[in-house]
Amino acid sequence: MNKPMAGLLNSNDIIDRVFEHIDNGTTDLGETVWKEPVDHYDSRLRFDQEIALLRRRPVVFCPSALIPEAGSFVSRTAAGTPLLVVRDNDLQVRAFINACRHRGMKVASGEGCTRTFSCPYHGWTYNLDGSLRGVPGAAAFPGLEQETAGLKELFAVEKGGLVYVQQEGTPQLETLDTALDFFEPSQQVFHQSHTIDEANWKLLTETLLEGYHIKSLHRESFYPFGLDNVNVVESFGQNSRVVYPFKRIEKLRSMPRDEWAIEGFATLVYHLFPNVSVAVLSKHTSVTIIEPLSPSRTQMFSYFVKHSANKGVEISLEEAIRDVDFVNQSGQEEDRAAARDIQETVTTSANSHLTFGYYEKAIVSFHQQLHRELGDA
Ligand code: FES
Ligand SMILES: [Fe+2]
Incomplete structure (x- = not known):
């Protein structure tokens, strides 16, 4: 995070906020509980409206x-x-x-x-x-x-x-006013993956946007390294950023503030409304386009871009690949499996809607934006 980005906290401010949360047993909170009707995850009409939205904006x-x-x-x-x-x-x-x-x-x-x-x-x-x-x-x-x-x-x-x-x-160029500088021209895409899941695109999106499930769903994968339900959640334009700190962020407490950097101590997930996530890890950044194929089927196109260097030390291709494998082989499949499971229950009479609470602030904001764009009451 060499360049501070307009409207978003800089590296040191994020780290301060994380320490405050760790010390107080808190996390960033939303102000609204959101109830999303289950048929929005299965309806052809809703799907067609969402596709129309995806076609009329960059x-x-x-x-x-x-x-x-x-x-x-x-x-x-x-x-x-x-x-x-x-x-x-x-x-x-x-x-x-x-x-x-x-x-x-x-x-x-x-x-x-x-x-x-x-x-x-x-x-x-x-x-x-x-x-x-x-x-x-x-x-x-x-x-x-x-x-x-x-x-x-x-x-x-x-x-x-x-x-x-x-x-x-x-x-609709104004939607790009908040576009961030993610990459330099010299960086390279070193890997990609294209997966298909039997789940609505919004269910797959939701898995990326809250840290309330780290301990429960990712007990053996992310939880040994990541903090559970300690997140910094911000909005910029229609987009969000969720910071997922690693346990090793504690090391920074004993380091001088002017040597602090969030890289290597957290995953930063940017949700670019409506259907794109950019995840910044220590050795690479992934760009994932969550492409709706039908109301209950989604293809995720992920492109992995290598970081050139971290604190002046060049990053090798092997290191970047290890970074990708860690995320892919562990937690990500658990998220996708959760989305597929939920798809099977949204067509039952169990829930009339899915509920998102204060810990799921970025998801609430996603649905608020979507409802606004689709002209819901
Ligand atoms: S040359 Fe393209 S369809 Fe005939
Ligand atoms: Fe997850």
Whole structure:
């Protein structure tokens, strides 16, 4: 946390607040108990409204570092739309619907680096700026205007080391006013994972946003290292940050304040409304896009970006991979399993709603924002 970030506590203030909580047996508290109707985790109507929301605002697509050079591209579905995001020859990021203008085949798959996109079906080719480059047997398409038969372009912008794509409507740039600088251009994506769970995207999001379950759910995984229900929870714009301190933060008490740094002593989870989390650990930062596939099915695209150095000491790839394995193999699967379990109960008559208390402040704020955006009463 070299640069203090607008509106959020700096490293030393976070550490002071954590010590205060440890000493008093307290944690940051919300002011509202929230009741979210269970059918919002299972309803097609609600799902369609949420997809519409995800299409009408800039949503994180991937870290900029995933497409570092001209021709680097990533294709995947976002909010139900197959997208192709590419860095063009001028190093501008562009987003297109990944659909050939002949008969709609996807022109790219997966990710990579290329000079042109060639549709696998009949070989129409496109330039990196989306323009139509060539049509085999073009004489069979009289009246085809090359100028208007390029890939359908969407709004894309880079900010703070992340690529955002907005699929519909005029660009809602004001939602990026609170975008933070997460990455330097020199950082690299060294690993990624794409998991699918039978759970609503909001259930998976909720697992990331409170520390009230550390001891109970993560007894053998995170709890040996992490403090239970000691968190610093802040809002910025529609987003939140939750700090999860490690037990070893106690070591800082005997160190001079000017040598304090939160790195290595806590995990910082940023929730970028609505469906993205950025988790800053000591050796890497992960960016996870929580992509709704259906009301009860979600794909999580996680991209892991290596930190260059910690306090001037270079971080090796091996260290960063160990960092990732620790989180993945232990606690994260427990969170996903919890979300899958809850999905099975939201369709029963047990609860009319799920309840979020004062310890679940960041989740309450997430639902408040979502209700506001979807025009709920
Ligand atoms: S669908 Fe792409 S070339 Fe025919
Ligand atoms: Fe968890």
